[in-house]
Amino acid sequence: MTRILVTCPECGADGDVRPQHLVARSCIDADWHSYAFRCEACRSAVSIDTSADIVERLTRSGVRFVAWSLPAELTESRPCSPWTARDLRDFHAEVAQLTTLHGAA
Numbered sequence: 001m002t003r004i005l006v007t008c009p010e011c012g013a014d015g016d017v018r019p020q021h022l023v024a025r026s027c028i029d030a031d032w033h034s035y036a037f038r039c040e041a042c043r044s045a046v047s048i049d050t051s052a053d054i055v056e057r058l059t060r061s062g063v064r065f066v067a068w069s070l071p072a073e074l075t076e077s078r079p080c081s082p083w084t085a086r087d088l089r090d091f092h093a094e095v096a097q098l099t100t101l102h103g104a105a
């Protein structure tokens with residue numbers, strides 16, 4: 001039976017886990033890869049950055065693979081007009097009011 005050696009970054013415990021207790025993940029928009037498991041010693045949910053090669057080796061060993069993508073909001077352009085003198089004056093008034101409400105000098 002395949003067992004995969006892992007080290008928990010939270011508690012430092014070494015352990016070996018079965019492939020079905022790990023998840024390998026790759027971002028399809030960037031070169032980001034990781035694997036995740038729950039530490040048997042401290043019960044922390046652990047995610048460890050790794051390489052595409054390690055993800056491939058894990059999935060060949062029976063680890064479940066999850067591909068994910070960055071949120072679409074990251075690529076949306078949001079038109080924004082530059083601040084005017086009035087915006088700056090209104091912002092200053094808001095900060096002054098908050099400062100007064102919270103008793104700061």
Ligand SMILES: [Zn+2]
Pocket residue numbers: 008009010011012013039040041042043044
């Ligand atoms: Zn741990």
